[in-house]
Amino acid sequence: MLLTERERLREELIALADQFGRQRSSLMPILQEVERRHFRISEYCMQVIADLLDLHPVEVHSVVSFYSFLDESPRGQFVIRLCRTITCEMAGKDHVARQLENDLGITFGQTTPDGKFTLQWANCLGMCDQGPALLVNDQIFTRVTPERVHGILQECRQTFGVHAVAGAKER
Numbered sequence: 001m002l003l004t005e006r007e008r009l010r011e012e013l014i015a016l017a018d019q020f021g022r023q024r025s026s027l028m029p030i031l032q033e034v035e036r037r038h039f040r041i042s043e044y045c046m047q048v049i050a051d052l053l054d055l056h057p058v059e060v061h062s063v064v065s066f067y068s069f070l071d072e073s074p075r076g077q078f079v080i081r082l083c084r085t086i087t088c089e090m091a092g093k094d095h096v097a098r099q100l101e102n103d104l105g106i107t108f109g110q111t112t113p114d115g116k117f118t119l120q121w122a123n124c125l126g127m128c129d130q131g132p133a134l135l136v137n138d139q140i141f142t143r144v145t146p147e148r149v150h151g152i153l154q155e156c157r158q159t160f161g162v163h164a165v166a167g168a169k170e171r
């Protein structure tokens with residue numbers, strides 16, 4: 001018998017709970033894994049996870065809402081997170097932000113209609129002495145200038161279909 005999408009998702013979450021454990025401390029690893037696989041954590045997923053870990057759904061929801069790396073709504077293949085904390089602010093993050101928005105035709109918080117790029121703000125990425133800093137999925141770019149934005153996006157487009165940005169290194 002074919003499983004419905006929800007049944008399949010539920011089985012996947014049960015397997016994750018078996019893998020990571022059903023204690024409170026398993027919540028974050030499970031959420032991160034769901035995010036990695038599905039690029040979002042739906043309301044239904046949150047309910048099932050709460051059920052499996054014996055947590056209140058509001059608790060799961062508040063964790064997802066708190067961490068900018070966890071998304072309730074669908075996001076693009078490439079999530080670009082630009083640091084907006086004070087040091088990067090002073091290093092010129094606004095110019096980089098404007099260039100990203102111009103090149104992609106979206107504003108922060110949005111995803112391009114083709115589903116390739118999502119722009120998000122991030123808080124300090126731990127590269128304060130090399131700002132402005134941004135993350136593309138899990139690859140960090142430092143000392144980003146508006147001029148570099150085009151090349152970074154180009155690199156993403158060339159690697160579309162690959163989960164990470166191949167060859168993108170900290171620099």
Ligand code: FES
Pocket residue numbers: 083084085086087088089123124125126127128129131133
């Ligand atoms: S302030 Fe931007 S990386 Fe720390």
